[in-house]
Amino acid sequence: MFIQCRDALKECLKQCGATSNMHTSRKKLRSSNESRVFAVLFEDDGLTKNKSSRIYTDAGGKHKRRKKFDRDLTFNVVIGEYSMEKIEEIYNKFLENIPDGIYVNGNYVDIEPVAADWMDDEDTIIRAKCAVQIKVVCRGGVYKDTDFAKAGNVEIAVGKEAAYGKEGDRETGRTTGR
Numbered sequence: 488m489f490i491q492c493r494d495a496l497k498e499c500l501k502q503c504g505a506t507s508n509m510h511t512s513r514k515k516l517r518s519s520n521e522s523r524v525f526a527v528l529f530e531d532d533g534l535t536k537n538k539s540s541r542i543y544t545d546a547g548g549k550h551k552r553r554k555k556f557d558r559d560l561t562f563n564v565v566i567g568e569y570s571m572e573k574i575e576e577i578y579n580k581f582l583e584n585i586p587d588g589i590y591v592n593g594n595y596v597d598i599e600p601v602a603a604d605w606m607d608d609e610d611t612i613i614r615a616k617c618a619v620q621i622k623v624v625c626r627g628g629v630y631k632d633t634d635f636a637k638a639g640n641v642e643i644a645v646g647k648e649a650a651y652g653k654e655g656d657r658e659t660g661r662t663t664g665r
Contacts, residue, residue, distance in 0.1 A: 489529070491591045492560055492625040495598065496527045500564065503580040516565065524567030524615050530622070533559040537628065549635045556629040564623055567615025571605075574619050578603070581621070596627035 497509055510516040510526035535557040542551050564581070568574045588597045602622040 488558065488591045488596060488625070488627050489532070489560060491589060492596060492598065493527055493529070493562065495586060495589050496562055496564055496623060499581060499584050499586070500525050500527065500566075502584045503577050505566075505577075510565075522567070522569055522615050524565060524618070526563075526565040528563045528565065530561040530563050531559075533561070534629075535559075547634075551633050551635065553631045553633070554628045555631055558627050558629055560625040560627075562623045562625070564621040565618060566621075567618040569616050571607075571617050574605075574617055578619050578621070585623070591627060594627060594630060596625050598623065598625050 493511065497511075500509060505525040507521055507523050507525060508519075510519065510524070511528065513528055516524065516526045516528070537554045537557045540551055540553045542549065544550070566574055566577050566581070568577065582600065585600060586598055588595050590596070600621050600623045604620045604622075606618045606620065607616070
């Protein structure tokens with residue numbers, strides 16, 4: 488899920504005009520001497536226990552999908568430029584082009600920008616004159632699929648219990664003198 492989410496954010500930045508080298512580590516971003524800077528930086532991977540389940544049917548039969556964990560990946564997308572006008576233009580394009588979500592191994596992952604932090608040359612550690620840092624949360628999960636047993640493969644033993652908790656002959660239902 489991490490790789491697919493990071494790649495989706497990088498692709499979105501490319502669609503918005505990110506032409507220079509795109510950074511994926513803070514160390515490389517700090518050492519960059521470029522004034523036009525684009526980066527997708529991993530921030531956090533939050534896990535929360537979840538016991539929900541869902542039954543679905545496909546060509547292989549009936550299955551039960553259990554969601555073991557909710558998983559929230561947080562990324563910081565950094566756009567650095569010469570002017571605030573240019574950053575705002577790229578920022579608006581980014582918000583227009585960011586997908587609502589993606590599918591990872593058949594599971595939907597929601598992508599949501601949640602906050603933006605605007606910085607000028609005094610606030611930022613990069614060489615750009617100004618920058619915007621967008622916090623993006625990707626919400627998905629960790630799932631486990633199990634199959635149901637086919638009714639033809641199950642043996643069922645039918646018997647009758649004796650009255651009042653006494654042991655009985657299962658076939659006739661008569662009690663033994665114990």
